[in-house]
Amino acid sequence: MLEFEHPIRGSEKVPMKYSPERREAILAKLEAPYNRTVSELATEEGISAATLYNWRKQARRTGRLLPNASATTEGWSSQQKFNAVLETAALTEEELAEYCRRRGLYPEQIRRWRASCEQANDQSDLAAERQSESTKAERKRIRELERELRRKEAALAETAALLVLRKKVQAIWGDEEK
Numbered sequence: 001m002l003e004f005e006h007p008i009r010g011s012e013k014v015p016m017k018y019s020p021e022r023r024e025a026i027l028a029k030l031e032a033p034y035n036r037t038v039s040e041l042a043t044e045e046g047i048s049a050a051t052l053y054n055w056r057k058q059a060r061r062t063g064r065l066l067p068n069a070s071a072t073t074e075g076w077s078s079q080q081k082f083n084a085v086l087e088t089a090a091l092t093e094e095e096l097a098e099y100c101r102r103r104g105l106y107p108e109q110i111r112r113w114r115a116s117c118e119q120a121n122d123q124s125d126l127a128a129e130r131q132s133e134s135t136k137a138e139r140k141r142i143r144e145l146e147r148e149l150r151r152k153e154a155a156l157a158e159t160a161a162l163l164v165l166r167k168k169v170q171a172i173w174g175d176e177e178k
Contacts, residue, residue: 018047023055026041026045026047026052026055027055027056027059027064027066029041030056030066031066031103031104038052038053038056060080063083066080081113081116081117082113082117084103084105084110084113085110085113085114085117087099088110089114093107096110
């Protein structure tokens with residue numbers, strides 16, 4: 001019987017109920033051309049859905065592209081779509097077509113995902129530019145406010161000095177009205 005290291009219990013060896021070959025065959029049914037959902041596959045294979053979700057999560061950690069709950073490739077996460085765009089970036093049209101056949105995709109989907117990635121970068125650049133302009137405007141406003149504050153503090157100090165001088169003059173010479 002096969003054993004594996006349990007992800008929670010650490011180095012404790014736990015017997016594995018399913019062979020790696022069976023596990024891979026079942027995970028392959030989540031991909032094209034089958035595009036089965038986890039719940040369908042769980043019912044068909046007699047394996048709990050939680051087990052299949054764990055297998056799918058482990059396969060994704062190794063870089064395998066598996067769809068989410070949806071049976072279509074539109075159920076893929078944005079990270080998976082980005083990985084697919086990266087994997088196909090340097091492929092020729094024939095290689096792209098073969099890749100898409102293996103994954104159950106259409107080349108148009110890859111192109112659309114690529115355009116979305118490019119637009120996200122453009123939006124990010126625009127946001128950074130707007131943020132920079134906003135920061136500049138805020139700094140300018142702060143400098144103006146600080147300048148106005150210094151002017152008002154000087155005026156207040158001058159007024160206070162005049163009041164102090166008036167009191168001293170009154171104390172020395174007395175009230176003029178008397």
